[in-house]
Amino acid sequence: MSLSARNRLSGTVQRVETSGLMAEVVVELDGGQTVTAIITSGSADRLGLEAGSEVDAVVKATEVMIDAH
Amino acid sequence: MSLSARNRLSGTVQRVETSGLMAEVVVELDGGQTVTAIITSGSADRLGLEAGSEVDAVVKATEVMIDAH
Amino acid sequence: MSLSARNRLSGTVQRVETSGLMAEVVVELDGGQTVTAIITSGSADRLGLEAGSEVDAVVKATEVMIDAH
């Protein structure tokens, strides 16, 4: 993993919905929780994302908040 | 959950390291994967974060990327 | 407020426009200035946002820039 982003959560794509320029990708993490990503339709097409694709959800650490409820 | 952010991953704080204005918080998700957050030291103090705290890691969907490896 | 995000600006929704996957929410802050948010349509629906809703606009401190004009 040569990318500086600290967070890389492995999972499986459950659903990809594309509308205009944007795509919503829902990933079920290996541990059972779910992550939703909004990416460009162009990237979703280029990566060939579809239900069942094995992917990582990648997030820069500065983008993560903590809720201590 | 009244916040628009789509991603809320539950877990337990493993480690909090504070240095100057920033704090690095490592959260072990319930499914076993790990998330690192960079927040302000002010927020880490206000929330009383420490190893063992039960928290959610919260991420806006537009901040998530997909790696199709 | 259990969320680490440092910025929470109270106001009233003026307008919600939804198109495809995304929604644009315009909030008039209590002090009279205006904030525009782009969130997912899914979140706008889930939160039941409409003109007149009392809300907070929430922003992580690392996402704020300063213009010294």
Added chain:
Amino acid sequence: MSLSARNRLSGTVQRVETSGLMAEVVVELDGGQTVTAIITSGSADRLGLEAGSEVDAVVKATEVMIDAH
């Protein structure tokens, strides 16, 4: 305003704290609410930010969340 960022909130710097590479800038908005920005120390120096500086807090719309409490 030639920048695409939708949010530009005018106010006055209350406090600037610099530590290492990062600086925390607290801005009191004209309407009385407060915004905190984390920027680089390099930018804080270049802009000559100090208590009393009149500034805008600038935020891209995709970075704003809504809390419907």
Added chain:
Amino acid sequence: MSLSARNRLSGTVQRVETSGLMAEVVVELDGGQTVTAIITSGSADRLGLEAGSEVDAVVKATEVMIDAH
């Protein structure tokens, strides 16, 4: 340049595509590389962006990742 954002890359708009609330703007940098921005349609209209417009692509330093391949 009165804005704290550290990155300002000059170039020429190659293409603007608008769909619903969002617009995709492709900028050819002066050095020949290409940057794609997703902004709101509202901002694209307000700025009058079209192929040939001379612009800067602006990015806050905390949003940049490094890939060491």
Added chain:
Amino acid sequence: MSLSARNRLSGTVQRVETSGLMAEVVVELDGGQTVTAIITSGSADRLGLEAGSEVDAVVKATEVMIDAH
């Protein structure tokens, strides 16, 4: 390139400065312009970044603003 992030600008590291949890990495793009990234010190160490390293600066399209000056 299996990552959804649309922007990948190739260049050479000019300077890495680490202070506490954060690191500032200055990259000279192949076309001569400069990009500054704030990443964690942990990532800078893991990637072995130093002056002369050939890298890509990676940015998600939703993080890019346009200034039409």
